[in-house]
Amino acid sequence: MNDSVYDKNRELQRKLDHFIKQARANEKKQELYETFGFEIIGASTPKELRDLLLFQSIARFQLLDMVLCLVDHHKDADRLFFERDEEARLSFANKLLILDPIKDTEIIQSLATNPTLGTEALKKYRWMLKGLKSRDQIKSAAFLPLLRSNQVIGSLMLLSQDPHRYQKNIGTFFLRKLSAMTAVAIENCLNQQRIKEISYQDVLTQAYNRRYFDLRFKDEIARCVRWDDDLICMFLDVDHFKKINDNHGHQTGDLVLRHMVNLIKEQVRSCDIVARYGGEEFVVALPSTTLQAAHEIAERLRKAICSSAIILYDRQLNISVSIGMASLRSLLISPQHDANFICTTLLDRADKALYEAKQGGRNQVAVYINPIL
Numbered sequence: 290m291n292d293s294v295y296d297k298n299r300e301l302q303r304k305l306d307h308f309i310k311q312a313r314a315n316e317k318k319q320e321l322y323e324t325f326g327f328e329i330i331g332a333s334t335p336k337e338l339r340d341l342l343l344f345q346s347i348a349r350f351q352l353l354d355m356v357l358c359l360v361d362h363h364k365d366a367d368r369l370f371f372e373r374d375e376e377a378r379l380s381f382a383n384k385l386l387i388l389d390p391i392k393d394t395e396i397i398q399s400l401a402t403n404p405t406l407g408t409e410a411l412k413k414y415r416w417m418l419k420g421l422k423s424r425d426q427i428k429s430a431a432f433l434p435l436l437r438s439n440q441v442i443g444s445l446m447l448l449s450q451d452p453h454r455y456q457k458n459i460g461t462f463f464l465r466k467l468s469a470m471t472a473v474a475i476e477n478c479l480n481q482q483r484i485k486e487i488s489y490q491d492v493l494t495q496a497y498n499r500r501y502f503d504l505r506f507k508d509e510i511a512r513c514v515r516w517d518d519d520l521i522c523m524f525l526d527v528d529h530f531k532k533i534n535d536n537h538g539h540q541t542g543d544l545v546l547r548h549m550v551n552l553i554k555e556q557v558r559s560c561d562i563v564a565r566y567g568g569e570e571f572v573v574a575l576p577s578t579t580l581q582a583a584h585e586i587a588e589r590l591r592k593a594i595c596s597s598a599i600i601l602y603d604r605q606l607n608i609s610v611s612i613g614m615a616s617l618r619s620l621l622i623s624p625q626h627d628a629n630f631i632c633t634t635l636l637d638r639a640d641k642a643l644y645e646a647k648q649g650g651r652n653q654v655a656v657y658i659n660p661i662l
C-alpha cells in the first residue's frame with residue numbers, strides 16, 4: 290500500500306471511530322431520556338412526578354437546576370403537588386412556578402412553542418430563574434415548551450453550569466422528546482389524581498366519603514403509633530335531623546349538611562380528615578392532637594354550629610350537633626394489635642361516646658372513658 294492510500298485509510302478509520310463514538314453517545318443519551326420518560330409517565334402521584342422532574346432529573350441529566358412552570362387551568366396545581374406537605378412547598382417554591390391563566394396572561398403568551406436554547410433562553414425567560422439559589426452559577430439554559438392539544442400547558446427550564454451545554458445551534462431531538470413526554474406525564478398524572486379525588490368525595494357535601502376516610506384513617510393511625518402521638522376520632526351527628534327534613538323538606542336538610550361541613554372545615558386543620566360517614570353523621574380524624582385540644586375544638590365547633598342559624602327564604606333555622614370522641618391513647622395499644630383492630634375499636638368508641646352525648650340531651654360533647662376494670 291502506498292503512503293497516500295494508507296493516509297486516506299487512516300483518515301477514514303478516524304472518521305469512522307468518531308461516528309461510532311457519537312452514535313454510542315447518542316444511544317446512551319437516548320436510553321437516558323427514554324428511561325426517564327417512561328418513569329415520569331409511570332408516576333402514580335403528583336408528588337412522585339414532582340420529585341422525579343425537579344429533583345431526580347438534576348442528577349440524571351447532570352444539570353445545575355431545573356424549573357417547571359405550569360399554567361394552572363384547573364386552579365388545583367398547588368394543592369395536587371403539595372397537599373399537606375409544607376416542607377416540600379417551601380423547598381420547591383422557586384422550582385415549580387404556577388401561573389394563573391387570567392392574571393398571568395402576558396407571561397403565558399410569552400412562552401414559545403418551540404425549544405429555545407442558549408443566551409436567548411436565559412434572557413427571555415429570566416423570570417423563571419428569579420428565586421433560584423443556583424442563579425449565579427447558571428451558564429447555559431434550554432427552555433422547553435410543554436404542549437398538549439396545541440395548547441401551552443407550561444414549560445421546563447434545564448439549567449447548566451457548562452456554557453457549551455445548551456447552545457443555539459445544537460440538535461434538539463432529545464430535548465423535544467423530553468418535553469413531549471413531560472407534557473403527557475403531567476397531564477395524565479394530574480387527571481388521574483383528579484379522578485381519584487372525585488371518587489373519594491361525597492357529592493352532596495364535598496367532604497370526603499367513607500371509602501377515603503377508611504383508607505386515610507389507617508395511615509394516620511399507623512403514623513401516630515410510630516411517632517407515639519395521640520390521635521382523636523370524632524363523630525358528629527346533627528340533632529333531630531329527621532324533624533328538619535320533615536318540617537322543611539329534604540332540600541333544606543341537604544343545605545344543613547353542606548352548612549355543617551363548611552363549619553367543621555373552618556374549625557379544623559387542613560391535615561385533619563373530615564368525612565361524611567353516612568346520612569347526617571360525620572367523622573373527623575385529628576392526628577397528632579391531644580384529647581384536651583380536641584375537646585376544645587369540639588366545643589368550639591358545637592358552639593359555632595349552634596350559633597350560626599341557616600337563613601331560609603322565610604325564616605331562619607337553628608341547628609345543633611352532638612359530638613362523641615375517643616383517643617388513640619385510650620386504647621392502650623400493644624404490638625399484637627393490628628391496624629384494622631385499632632381503627633374499628635376507635636370508631637366504635639367514638640360512636641359510643643356520641644350515643645352518650647345524644648342520651649345526655651344532645652347539643653353536647655362526650656368523651657369515651659375507659660371502664661374501670
Ligand SMILES: Nc1nc2c(ncn2[C@@H]2O[C@H](COP(=O)(O)OP(=O)(O)OP(=O)(O)O)[C@@H](O)[C@H]2O)c(=O)[nH]1
Pocket residue numbers: 493526527528529530531532534538539540541542543546567568569647651
Ligand atoms: N336531607 C337529607 N336527609 C338525609 C340524608 N341522608 C339521611 N338523611 C335523613 O337523616 C335522618 C336521620 O334521622 P335519625 O337517624 O332518626 O336521627 P335524628 O332525627 O337526627 O335524631 P337524633 O340523631 O337522635 O338526634 C333520616 O330521616 C334520613 O332520611 C341526605 O343526604 N339528605
